Amino acid sequence: QVQLAESGGGSVQAGDSLRLSCAGSGRTISIYAMGWFRQAPGKEREFVAAISWTASRFTYADPVKGRFTISRDNAKNTVYLQMNSLKPEDTAVYYCAADTFGMGNVSRNSYDYWGQGTQVTVSS
Numbered sequence: 001q002v003q004l005a006e007s008g009g010g011s012v013q014a015g016d017s018l019r020l021s022c023a024g025s026g027r028t029i030s031i032y033a034m035g036w037f038r039q040a041p042g043k044e045r046e047f048v049a050a051i052s053w054t055a056s057r058f059t060y061a062d063p064v065k066g067r068f069t070i071s072r073d074n075a076k077n078t079v080y081l082q083m084n085s086l087k088p089e090d091t092a093v094y095y096c097a098a099d100t101f102g103m104g105n106v107s108r109n110s111y112d113y114w115g116q117g118t119q120v121t122v123s124s
Helices: none
Strands: 003-007 010-013 018-025 033-038 046-049 058-060 067-071 076-081 092-099 118-121
Touching: 003 092, 018 033, 018 092, 018 118, 033 067, 033 076, 046 067, 046 076, 058 067, 076 092
Parallel strands: 010 118
Antiparallel strands: 003 018, 018 076, 033 046, 033 092, 046 058, 067 076, 092 118
16 A cells, blocks of 8 residues: 655745645555646646656646646655746645556546645735
8 A cells, every 4th residue: 555645735925936745655656657636626636747657757737837847756755746936726735646557647547546635825
């Protein structure tokens, strides 16, 4: 079993930055593609970014391209999401997830393990 724990969320002003972390435990996540998703109140959970297990392939949702960067430190069993130039529409609960069979798909159905989420609130 893989356990994932997100951290780093908080309340910030528009234009600020945050770095989210996702720490894996129970089993190494270094061999899995990893993704970040987010869910705003009243909306479906949506894809944000994904990274292959070799960190050679990156995928980003259009709304975050150029502002967010996904990375990983396999030695620390941790995945990160650097979020710059935050906007109020980025407000959501952010989840990390492990894709144990794929390359980091945009579909949440491809992910097998999920964290509990961390709240990000951006005020204008």
